[in-house]
Amino acid sequence: MIRGWLALGLALVALPGMAQVYTYVDAQGNRVFTDQPRPGNARKVELSPGNRMPTPPKGTPAMPAKEASPEPLFHYEMLRLLIPEPDATIRSTEGALIVSVTSEPGLKKGHRYRLLLDGQPTGAAGTSPVFALDNVDRGTHHLAVEILDEQDRILERTANQPFHMQRMSLAQKRRIKPCVMADYGQRPECPLAEKPEEESSILPFF
Structure with a gap:
């Protein structure tokens, strides 16, 4: 019996492309398997479907798993600072400054402007x-503007x-525009302590 099943296994290995296998018992009592039908006591052997995968040709590189490619970044045709102009001189006692920017095309939905002063x-x-800035220190500074997308990536x-x-100091402002009577108590550079006394219009009696 064992020999018979061994013969069946060898037949299946040796004849992988056969459509049908037959078996019968010969005159010596041995179980025989063949691909040829035999009249008499031969019967068909029902074969289960194979689950073998075809072997790829040698030298074929394995295909790596596809990774989701990141969404390409949107690019603007133009981005620049409008105000102040390059190398502009700003005069402000408080160090105040207004900055405006523009882009072409206009800012897309979900995108944002970010202003940098000296890289920060x-x-x-x-x-x-x-953008409104105040208390900017005296001296030379650098401005730049960025456009960020929804993921804070710099576009x-x-x-x-x-x-x-x-x-400008208060003394400088007073030199540029000297104080008049109406300025004392109104302009910081014109303190009340320095306001001159008003001359009386009534003549003294003798």
Whole structure:
């Protein structure tokens, strides 16, 4: 019996493309398997479907698993600072400065502007193209603007643009515009302590 099943296994290995296998018992009592039908006591052997995968040709590289490609970044045709102009001189006692930017095309939905002063963000990114700065130190500084997408990726960035801040002292302001009577107590550089006494219009009696 064992010999018979062994013969069946060998037949299946040797004849993988056969459509049908037959078996019968010969005159010596041996179980025989063949691909040829035999009249008499031969019967068909029901074969279960194979589960073997075809072997790829030698030298064929294995296909790596596809990774989801990141969404390409959107690029703007133009991004620049409008105000102040390059190398502009700003005169402000408080060190105040208004910065405006523009882009082409306009800011896309979900994108934001971020202003940099000397390489550091001046605040949270937003959709407004106008920024108000105050208390900027005296001296030369550099401005740049970035456009960020929804994932905080930098889509565009301008080059550093210099400007010069001149913070005028009260004494300088008073030299430029001398105090008049109405200015005392109104302008910080014209304190009341320095207000001259008003001349009386009544003549003294003798």
